[in-house]
Amino acid sequence: MPTSSETIGEARRLGTATLHEAAGRIGALPSTIKPVDPGMTLAGPAFTVHCPALSNLQIHHALYHARPGDILVVHVSGGVEAGYWGDILNEAAMAQKLGGLVIDGGVRDTAGLATMGFPVFSNGVCIRGTGKDYDATAWLQQPVRMGEVLIQPGDLIVGDRDGVFALPMARAEEVVEAGRRREADETAKIEAIRRGERTLDLYGFANGAPTAIVEGLPFTGRAR
Structure with a gap:
């Protein structure tokens, strides 16, 4: 169709x-x-x-x-x-x-x-x-x-x-509906960020993150 x-x-x-x-x-x-x-x-x-x-x-x-x-x-x-x-x-x-x-x-x-x-x-x-x-x-x-x-x-x-x-x-309607849900989720996250929340917490990245360099020092990514 x-x-x-x-x-x-x-x-x-x-x-x-x-x-x-x-x-x-x-x-x-x-x-x-x-x-x-x-x-x-x-x-x-x-x-x-x-x-x-x-x-x-x-x-x-x-x-x-x-x-x-x-x-x-x-x-x-x-x-x-x-x-x-x-x-x-x-x-x-x-x-x-x-x-x-x-x-x-x-x-x-x-x-x-x-x-x-x-x-x-x-x-x-x-x-x-x-x-x-x-x-x-x-x-x-x-x-x-x-x-x-x-x-x-x-x-x-x-x-x-x-x-x-x-x-x-064949996937058009399915993906458009999934797109609506994704849009709603992103809208909610943007509103949360504007309230002061962190992307690390919203996405669950605060714990178990890979090692990174912050201000020249090794950093595990875990919340302090």
Whole structure:
């Protein structure tokens, strides 16, 4: 079953760091993949694209196969030194009402992208153009790997200024609910800290801590 719009909206609100922890510390895409503008966020089902290096022809096709709200997740076969996406593709994606772009390659025209309201996450900016490789083998809606994460079509993708998180669709509701509980727990801890409590006590670190150096002297970490 597709992830519900309510679950997607709550995932966006909770954010990538909370969801990553709530899921058991899985799903973090490479930390080099960041938004063109820090205020950008995205959340939605993955529409996966496997491009040959230095060709963006397959992205053009993907635009017209993906559904409104889909996140294009583009693997570039290691050809990171190119700008696969710019203002033309951005306009086309907005016209198709897509939900955003996550690409492990470069983008360009970033001054415009940063102001257009369409969330673009890439691992860098590169002015080098791409070609159109008509003979290369490429895939739409097949699994792609980014870093240690294998992303399947339809997986929940969430992005914010901290990074990008991917989660199997079947676990979306479970992890969002765990994220709510984690958020409530962190809120309670912050309130306790503001009342004067220590993180050492809140997390149970006061006893049995590893030896550390404090003011140049060995220190066991135990409360004095």
